[in-house]
Amino acid sequence: MTDETRPAPRLAEATLASLPGDVERPRYDRHAVTPGIAHIGVGAFCRAHTCLYTDDLLASGARDWGIVGIAPNRAAVRDALAPQDWLYTLSVRAPEGDRRRVIGALRGVVSAADEAAATLRLLTDPSIRVVTLTVTEKGYCQDAATGDLDETHPAIRADLAGAAAPRSVPGLLAEAIGRRRRAGVAPFTVLSCDNLAENGLKAHRIVSRFATLRDQDLGRFIENEVRFPCSMVDRITPATRDEDRARLRADCGYDDAWPVVAEPFHQWVIEDSFSAGRPRWEDAGAQLVADVHPFETMKLRCLNGTHSALAYIGSLLGLETVSAAIADADLGAFIRRLWQEDLVPTVPPVPGTDLARYTADLEERYRNPAIRHLTLQIAMDGSQKLPPRLLAPALERIAKGGQARAVAFVTAAWMRFLSGRTDAGAAYTVSDPLAGRLLSPAAAAGTDAASLVGSLFAIADIFPPAIAADAGFRALVTEQLATIFTHGTREALRRFLRG
Numbered sequence: 226m227t228d229e230t231r232p233a234p235r236l237a238e239a240t241l242a243s244l245p246g247d248v249e250r251p252r253y254d255r256h257a258v259t260p261g262i263a264h265i266g267v268g269a270f271c272r273a274h275t276c277l278y279t280d281d282l283l284a285s286g287a288r289d290w291g292i293v294g295i296a297p298n299r300a301a302v303r304d305a306l307a308p309q310d311w312l313y314t315l316s317v318r319a320p321e322g323d324r325r326r327v328i329g330a331l332r333g334v335v336s337a338a339d340e341a342a343a344t345l346r347l348l349t350d351p352s353i354r355v356v357t358l359t360v361t362e363k364g365y366c367q368d369a370a371t372g373d374l375d376e377t378h379p380a381i382r383a384d385l386a387g388a389a390a391p392r393s394v395p396g397l398l399a400e401a402i403g404r405r406r407r408a409g410v411a412p413f414t415v416l417s418c419d420n421l422a423e424n425g426l427k428a429h430r431i432v433s434r435f436a437t438l439r440d441q442d443l444g445r446f447i448e449n450e451v452r453f454p455c456s457m458v459d460r461i462t463p464a465t466r467d468e469d470r471a472r473l474r475a476d477c478g479y480d481d482a483w484p485v486v487a488e489p490f491h492q493w494v495i496e497d498s499f500s501a502g503r504p505r506w507e508d509a510g511a512q513l514v515a516d517v518h519p520f521e522t523m524k525l526r527c528l529n530g531t532h533s534a535l536a537y538i539g540s541l542l543g544l545e546t547v548s549a550a551i552a553d554a555d556l557g558a559f560i561r562r563l564w565q566e567d568l569v570p571t572v573p574p575v576p577g578t579d580l581a582r583y584t585a586d587l588e589e590r591y592r593n594p595a596i597r598h599l600t601l602q603i604a605m606d607g608s609q610k611l612p613p614r615l616l617a618p619a620l621e622r623i624a625k626g627g628q629a630r631a632v633a634f635v636t637a638a639w640m641r642f643l644s645g646r647t648d649a650g651a652a653y654t655v656s657d658p659l660a661g662r663l664l665s666p667a668a669a670a671g672t673d674a675a676s677l678v679g680s681l682f683a684i685a686d687i688f689p690p691a692i693a694a695d696a697g698f699r700a701l702v703t704e705q706l707a708t709i710f711t712h713g714t715r716e717a718l719r720r721f722l723r724g
């Protein structure tokens with residue numbers, strides 16, 4: 226333990242040797258590493274996942290796959306990590322304590338917002354052969370219900386209007402691929418690592434469409450010549466808090482402006498389809514497969530789907546973290562029903578995986594009391610998350626003549642969540658790219674369930690027509706929402722469980 230008030234050394238190349246012996250350090254010469262990957266979206270997740278796998282790979286002897294990060298909107302991560310020579314600490318947090326490791330795979334970060342020229346220079350550099358993405362669902366500027374490019378999106382409109390320095394992710398990728406082509410440089414492979422169904426296909430569709438709107442020939446080139454493999458990524462990584470920085474300083478005696486905390490579990494399944502070589506991530510434990518679809522469906526529905534359920538229902542019940550939410554007897558029982566009734570039956574067979582075991586392990590991961598994963602963090606961007614996580618499996622259940630009662634309950638809880646108040650009356654902010662279109666109907670409808678369901682089901686970028694038109698599903702959502710309004714979330718949950 227160190228004295229909180231004494232100045233502590235800042236993590237950097239120069240201080241690495243003085244870190245406590247139990248903090249793992251890069252086991253390779255960072256100066257011998259050259260960049261091969263550009264990563265867009267340098268948030269906590271990629272630093273706990275993509276960078277970790279790549280760090281292991283570099284430690285196994287690979288030299289030409291260093292990562293340069295691109296921060297699409299905010300320069301904060303660049304400014305935090307530059308004085309640290311791009312080093313940061315990954316704290317793997319198990320119930321029995323933290324295991325710390327300094328990750329060296331990141332070789333720099335540029336900010337697309339204020340270093341546009343440097344960003345495009347990086348993306349057109351022939352040594353960059355893979356571009357990985359963690360830009361969250363909304364970074365794709367898509368219509369969440371169809372997965373098509375949202376051509377009315379303000380960033381897309383600005384980039385299409387010919388802004389010299391593109392700001393949207395599709396705009397940036399299309400511009401970089403176009404410049405490489407003109408310079409005779411082979412295109413990079415684009416590897417999406419976001420929680421979208423068929424993330425590679427979606428990214429491909431969106432970037433090709435954007436390019437076509439600017440230049441048909443480039444659109445055709447991207448459509449036919451550029452690879453966009455799919456991948457399934459998994460590691461629970463809550464946003465870093467000041468307490469995490471303070472704990473690192475107290476335990477290890479050094480300062481890190483932006484450490485990352487994650488659970489022990491991690492998984493990465495990647496479609497093996499790269500055009501210009503790829504890192505041997507399998508040497509670091511990733512699974513390279515021909516078809517990611519079953520893995521991705523399992524993870525998106527069983528993990529992310531129940532995460533969203535814990536987020537909306539948990540927030541309304543005033544449960545701040547996933548571990549508190551899953552430990553709530555009613556909500557825990559509901560999550561098991563959601564898996565059993567609506568999610569697991571829609572997951573195709575997954576090679577080497579027993580789904581009952583998978584969901585039991587998920588429950589264990591949610592219970593990890595050392596991880597403070599806020600329900601309100603997961604509740605963000607519901608308009609983008611509900612369709613792939615919950616509405617898609619509901620649609621499949623309905624198409625097979627079944628019902629989707631548990632999904633209907635979560636949908637009702639999300640609608641109730643839009644009011645911005647817990648059942649006990651505590652206010653929170655609803656953060657969603659479609660907030661402008663969600664919050665006014667929610668306010669106008671008040672506690673009139675049918676009216677709220679009517680106006681939200683009319684938003685076609687969230688509710689596909691087949692769901693919106695299904696009278697049975699609409700009735701279920703309306704009935705559950707009315708019960709939540711009249712009797713509160715807890716009682717509605719209990720009635721659901723009895724039904």
Ligand code: CS2
Nearest residue numbers: 458459460461462529532603
């Ligand atoms: C979460 C995910 O915030 C969210 O929406 O569901 O970030 C989740 O923690 C990861 O996908 C786990 O791999």
